[in-house]
Amino acid sequence: MASPLLGLPGAVAADGIDEGVVAHYGNPFVEQRRLEDGRALAEVPRGIVAVAGPDRRSWLDSMTSQSLARLAPAESAETLFLDPNGHVEHAVRVVDDGETAWLVVEPAEAAPLAAFLDRMRFMLQVxxxxxxxxxxxxxxxxxPVWDAAPEAAAPHGTPLEWRDPWSDAPTPGGHPYASADGHPGQFWHWRERLVPVDSLGALAQDARAGRIELAGSLAVEAIRVAAWRPRFATEVDAKTIPHELDWLRSAVHVSKGCYKGQETVAKVLNLGRPPRRLVLLHLDGSDTVLPVAGDPVFADKTAADGSLDRREVGRITTAVQHHELGPVALAVVKRAVPGDLPFVVIAHDTEVAAAQQQIVPADAAPAVDVPRLPRLGARP
Incomplete structure (x- = not known):
């Protein structure tokens, strides 16, 4: 069913991963500022999986990266389902109401996640x-916009509202790669409210009457990118491990018990380095060309003979026009690429110069300092 908000004046429908909601209402930059200041709301596309029963929290705790066994009613958390090699399979927002754990995911992830969980129930009471x-x-x-928003659904008396732990990270048991000094996540005070789907009609009427301001998905993505906040639908591919996106800071408890993929999480954290790293790219906007997800990122290296050797080092994951930063993008690049190296993005057959701002540092060190053993037969 189409969202009633798509029928509002000026509403332009989103496509791609945000299909089904409004992309913008005519002025994305104004919408960004209002959304950032807590003066506007946006409908975001989400899937909802409910897990009920007395064993729900310990069961989810045993399968995912976050410590959920003692999650209190109305408390929010973020967790990841990983494969045996530590690759991210699902990223989940969690809020528990005392009877049911509500798992909020990307729309395309709801059905496969529910099917997987149903297969894993065995004899548990879930x-x-x-x-x-x-x-x-x-x-x-x-x-202030939340005072005028529709009330949260509360099937068991506890309002279903998820508060993003990104601004408070590192969460207990978390491990950040990015420095806390100047981290834009500290200004990302984000929340998501589950409301009955039929309440959107009343919200549309309030918006027509000027009683509430709305923003579209373009505004949501712009301020998310500026906060360095990873999203499953955009930053994750088949090879992604949490370290590469600095997701250990909010979605992983590094000292909890075993779960699928935990060995890789511990090994990379303690003994290795992430094979790739997330960066923010400040893009040259002189050609008014904005890259799209998947556009290649190149670095130029000067060879011994003075010529330039151009090599692909990564890919764009999300590119936006931000009301203050201008054109910026998140990209995942190879770890070994120096942190001060300028990039070139090929977008629409155009070269776009890009300066990188490190999120996961190129020199991110192992958490454990393992001494090198002397080479066998070497003399002191």
């Missing part, structure tokens, strides 16, 4: 259901 059709999700920063 019930899994895809409840996506019953709820819409409204999102925005802390601010």
């Amino acid at each position: 019930e899994v259901a895809d409840r996506s059709a019953e709820f819409a999700v409204l999102a925005g920063a802390d601010g």
Whole structure:
């Protein structure tokens, strides 16, 4: 069913991963500022998986990267499902209401996640259901707009509202790669409210009457990128491990018990370095060309004979126009690329110069200093 917000004046429908919600209402930059200041709300596309039963928290704790066994009612968390090699399979927002754990995911992830969980129930007292059709999700920063927003759904008396731990990271048991000094995540006071899907009609009426301001998905993505906040639908590919996106700071408890993929998480953290790293790219906007996800990122290296050797070092994951930063993008690049090296992005057959700002540093060190053993037969 189409969102009633798509019928509002000026509403332009989003496509791709955000299909089904509004991309913008005519002025994305104004919408960004209002959303950032807590003066506007956005409908965001989400899938909802409900896990009920007395064993739900310990069961989820045993399968995912975050410590969830003692999650209190109304408390928010973020967790990851990993494969045996530590690759990210699902990224999940979690809020528990005392009876049910509500798992909020990308729309395309709800059905496969629910199917996987249903197969893993065995003899435990848990019930899994895809409840996506019953709820819409409204999102925005802390601010006065929430006083005028539809009330959160509360099937068991506890409002279903998820508060993003990114601004408070590192969470207990977390491990950040990015420096806390000047980290833009400290200004990302984001929350997502589950509301009955039929409440969107009343929200549309309030917006027509000027009682509430709305923003589109372009504004959401712009301020997310500026906060260095990874998203499963954009930054994750088949090879992604949490370290590469600095996801250990909010979605991983590094000292909890075993779970699938935990060996890779511990090994890379303690003994190795992430094979790739997330960067923010400040793009040259003189040609008014904005890259798209998947566009290649190149670095030029001067060879011994003085010629330039251009090599592909990564890919764009999300590119946006930000109201203050201008054209910027998140990209995943090879770890070995120096942190001060300028890049070139090939977008629409155009070379776009890009300066990198490190999120996961190129010199991110192992957490454990393992001494090198002397070479066999070497003399002191």
